[in-house]
Amino acid sequence: MISPEVAGSEAPTALSVIEAIRRRRSIRRYRSDPIPESVLGELLEMTRLAPSGCNAQPWRFVVVRDEATRARLAEACTFVARRSGEVYPQRWIAGAPVVVVAWGFERDAGAIYVREGQAIVADGAEAAEDARHMGVGFQSGLLIDLAIAFDHLALAATALGLGTCWIAGLNEPKVKEVLGIPAEARAPLAMTLGYPAEWPGPRPRKQLSGIVFYDRYS
Numbered sequence: 001m002i003s004p005e006v007a008g009s010e011a012p013t014a015l016s017v018i019e020a021i022r023r024r025r026s027i028r029r030y031r032s033d034p035i036p037e038s039v040l041g042e043l044l045e046m047t048r049l050a051p052s053g054c055n056a057q058p059w060r061f062v063v064v065r066d067e068a069t070r071a072r073l074a075e076a077c078t079f080v081a082r083r084s085g086e087v088y089p090q091r092w093i094a095g096a097p098v099v100v101v102a103w104g105f106e107r108d109a110g111a112i113y114v115r116e117g118q119a120i121v122a123d124g125a126e127a128a129e130d131a132r133h134m135g136v137g138f139q140s141g142l143l144i145d146l147a148i149a150f151d152h153l154a155l156a157a158t159a160l161g162l163g164t165c166w167i168a169g170l171n172e173p174k175v176k177e178v179l180g181i182p183a184e185a186r187a188p189l190a191m192t193l194g195y196p197a198e199w200p201g202p203r204p205r206k207q208l209s210g211i212v213f214y215d216r217y218s
């Protein structure tokens with residue numbers, strides 16, 4: 001079902017962030033209408049304004065509009081079910097007029113590692129070097145930062161009447177190869193963008209009572 005507010009309204013008044021959070025759905029069927037340059041520009045600007053650990057802004061984005069490249073990218077977006085080993089293609093992705101891939105270098109992000117139980121904040125390159133000397137692992141903030149930027153993108157897109165779907169089910173080396181992203185970078189997330197040809201109902205969420213604890217976990 002297409003939402004009456006969304007169908008045929010290419011330049012809607014932007015929803016509030018609260019309305020956008022309530023309205024957002026994962027959209028997997030899109031109309032072929034292109035996204036106007038001004039709308040795409042605004043969405044990327046909202047993405048750019050996202051916060052990041054240490055304000056490192058380690059993100060980069062490839063905005064894929066070219067049809068042939070979208071088809072190749074969609075072919076690279078497969079995931080495997082652990083139990084059955086079955087490979088699931090996500091060819092529907094090629095039907096979105098724009099697919100954005102978020103990528104970056106772990107060394108460019110803030111990072112956290114633990115020394116004697118205490119979290120140490122460092123930049124990615126420092127953390128990698130310290131962790132190598134100390135023989136401990138470290139956690140790059142890259143994935144967190146990319147996810148925050150993408151949530152800005154998803155909510156801003158919803159506010160302007162577009163649909164989105166997060167994509168983490170992908171073959172990262174293949175995605176990097178299709179888009180010319182360096183092999184040593186990470187490219188863990190994609191997001192489809194376009195005017196929706198469906199507007200599904202809300203997917204279930206857990207009750208607050210099962211996930212929120214005041215003052216102390218009990």
Ligand SMILES: Cc1cc2nc3c(=O)[nH]c(=O)nc-3n(C[C@H](O)[C@H](O)[C@H](O)COP(=O)(O)O)c2cc1C
Binds near residue numbers: 024027028202
């Ligand atoms: C990090 C992340 C990765 C996701 N990866 C995929 C994906 O690869 N393919 C897909 O169809 N949906 C993907 N989704 C969409 C989720 O399935 C969807 O958000 C969830 O079922 C809730 O539905 P809703 O977004 O409509 O509320 C992903 C969502 C998130 C947040």
